[in-house]
Amino acid sequence: MPVPVGAPFTEGRRILIAFIVACAFLMQGIDSTLLTIAIPTIAEALQVDPLLLHLAITGYLLSLAVFMPVSGWFADRFGARLVFCAALAAFTFGSLLASVAPTLTTLVAARVLQGFGGALMTPVGRLIVLKAFGPGRTLDAMTYLTLPVLIGPLLGPLLGATIISFTSWRWLFLVNVPVCAVTILLTLRFVPALAKGIPTRFDFRGFVLVGVSLVLFQLGVEHLARPSWGPLGSATIFAASIAIFIFYALRARGRTGTALDLSLFSSRSFSVGVIAGGIGRVGLNSSAFLLPLLLQIGFGMAPIAAAGLASLSAFGAFAAKPLLRWSIRSFGYAATLVSVAVLGALLMGSFATMGPSVPLPVLVGTVFALGAVRTMHFNAVNSLTYAGVPEAKLSSSVASAGVFQQLSMGLGVSISAAMLSMLVPEGSLPGVADFQVVFLAMAAIPMLSVPILLLLGDYPGQLRAERPA
Numbered sequence: 001m002p003v004p005v006g007a008p009f010t011e012g013r014r015i016l017i018a019f020i021v022a023c024a025f026l027m028q029g030i031d032s033t034l035l036t037i038a039i040p041t042i043a044e045a046l047q048v049d050p051l052l053l054h055l056a057i058t059g060y061l062l063s064l065a066v067f068m069p070v071s072g073w074f075a076d077r078f079g080a081r082l083v084f085c086a087a088l089a090a091f092t093f094g095s096l097l098a099s100v101a102p103t104l105t106t107l108v109a110a111r112v113l114q115g116f117g118g119a120l121m122t123p124v125g126r127l128i129v130l131k132a133f134g135p136g137r138t139l140d141a142m143t144y145l146t147l148p149v150l151i152g153p154l155l156g157p158l159l160g161a162t163i164i165s166f167t168s169w170r171w172l173f174l175v176n177v178p179v180c181a182v183t184i185l186l187t188l189r190f191v192p193a194l195a196k197g198i199p200t201r202f203d204f205r206g207f208v209l210v211g212v213s214l215v216l217f218q219l220g221v222e223h224l225a226r227p228s229w230g231p232l233g234s235a236t237i238f239a240a241s242i243a244i245f246i247f248y249a250l251r252a253r254g255r256t257g258t259a260l261d262l263s264l265f266s267s268r269s270f271s272v273g274v275i276a277g278g279i280g281r282v283g284l285n286s287s288a289f290l291l292p293l294l295l296q297i298g299f300g301m302a303p304i305a306a307a308g309l310a311s312l313s314a315f316g317a318f319a320a321k322p323l324l325r326w327s328i329r330s331f332g333y334a335a336t337l338v339s340v341a342v343l344g345a346l347l348m349g350s351f352a353t354m355g356p357s358v359p360l361p362v363l364v365g366t367v368f369a370l371g372a373v374r375t376m377h378f379n380a381v382n383s384l385t386y387a388g389v390p391e392a393k394l395s396s397s398v399a400s401a402g403v404f405q406q407l408s409m410g411l412g413v414s415i416s417a418a419m420l421s422m423l424v425p426e427g428s429l430p431g432v433a434d435f436q437v438v439f440l441a442m443a444a445i446p447m448l449s450v451p452i453l454l455l456l457g458d459y460p461g462q463l464r465a466e467r468p469a
Helices: 011-037 039-046 050-067 069-078 080-099 104-133 138-145 147-166 169-173 176-190 204-225 230-252 262-266 268-298 303-353 360-387 391-423 432-444 446-456 462-466
Strands: none
Touching: 011 039, 011 050, 011 080, 011 104, 011 138, 011 147, 011 169, 011 176, 011 268, 011 303, 039 050, 039 104, 039 169, 039 268, 050 069, 050 104, 050 204, 050 268, 050 391, 069 080, 069 104, 069 204, 069 391, 080 104, 080 169, 080 176, 104 138, 104 391, 147 169, 147 303, 204 230, 204 391, 262 268, 262 391, 268 303, 268 360, 268 391, 268 432, 268 446, 303 360, 303 432, 303 446, 360 391, 391 432, 432 446
16 A cells, blocks of 8 residues: 555654665665776776776766656656666666676666666655655655765775676676665565655656756866867867756746756755755765775775775764764754865865875875765765755655766766876876876865855754754
C-alpha cells in the first residue's frame, strides 16, 4: 500500500530507509574515488595523456547535471521507489560497459550512461529520505545521507589501489554490481511506495535548453585547455551557453512545471546554499582530482601509498560530524559556512608549499583536515539549501539544486585539469611546481563565496528550527 506524503514513520523505519538509500550513494562514492586513484594506470593502459582521463570524471558529473531536471518529474509520474530502482539498474549497466571499454571515448560514453542513472538515483533517493524524515529535520536526513560520502573516500582509494596493483583496472567498475543488486532488493522490501505527486506536463523544450547550455559551458572550459579555435572560440562558446540559459530563464518566468525551477531562488536559504555552496564546491572538490595525481605523478608514490594518504580525508570527515552540529547549534549557518570556506581555502593553498620532501606528519595532518572541512561544507550547504523548501516543492528542489551541485563539482575537476594542461607542454607530465600553481588558484575560489554567505546574517524562521538540539 502506498504511504501518503506526511504519513508518520517510526524512527527505526526512517533510519532504515536512509541506510538503504545511503547504500546507493556509497556505490557512487566508491566508484568516483576508485577512478581518481587509478587515473595514471588507466591512462597507460589506454595509451592516452593522464590529464585527459578527467573527461571520464567530468563526463559523468556533466551527465548528472544535464539529466537531473527530469528526476523530479519521473518521481512524481512513476513513483519514487520505482524510479530509484530503475536508476540503480541504469547505473550498474553503465558500470558493466565501462569495464569492457576499449578506448577513452567509449569509457567516457559509459560514464555518461552511469551519470544518467546517477542523475535519477541521487535526487530521488534524497527525496525519499527527506519525505521519510519530514519538515524540520532536513539536517538529520542529510546527516544520514552523508555517511556514504564519508565511507566512499575511505574505501574507494584503498580498494582501487588494491585492484590495480593485483589485477586489471577493468575490475574497478565491477564492484558496483553486487552493491546495486542488494540495494534494489532492500528497496523493494523495505522502502514504502510513497504516494505519487501530481505530475505536470514535462517541459521537454526547457530540458533541452538547460542541457545544451550546460554542455556548452563544459565544452567552453575544456576548450580553454586545448584552444583549437583560439580565445575567441572559448568566448563564443561561453557566450552561447549564457545566452541560452538566459533565454530559458525568461521563458520559464511565471510558468509551472519547468525543467529547472528557478523560482526556488526566491528563498534566501536556497539561493545562498546553491550559489555560495556551488562556488565552494568548485574549489574544494578539485582536491579529489588533484591530490591523487600530485601524490603519484608529483611525489612519485605507489598507488597503494597514495590511496592510503587520500583515504585519510575520510577519517577527517568522520571527525567533522559532531563538530558541524555543534558549530551550527552554537553559531548558526552563516558563521559556520564562512569559517569553513576560509579554512578550506587555507588548507588547499597549503599544498602549494609542499614538495616530495614534505614531512609525512604535515601531509597527513593537511589531508585529514581538508577531509573534515570538505564534509562540513557539503553537509552544511545541503541542509541549508533544503531548510526552507515547502513539502510541495521537494521534488523540484532536489532536482534543481542537484543540477548546480553536480555542475560545480564537475567544474572543480575540469577547471583544475584545464589549468594543468595549460601549464604542461603537450605530451609531458605535470611537475610538482605545476600542481602547486593549480592548488593555489583553486584555493582562491572558496573565498569568493564569503560575501554571498554573509547575506544570510542571523536568518530567522526555518533555519532556527533546523539547528540540532
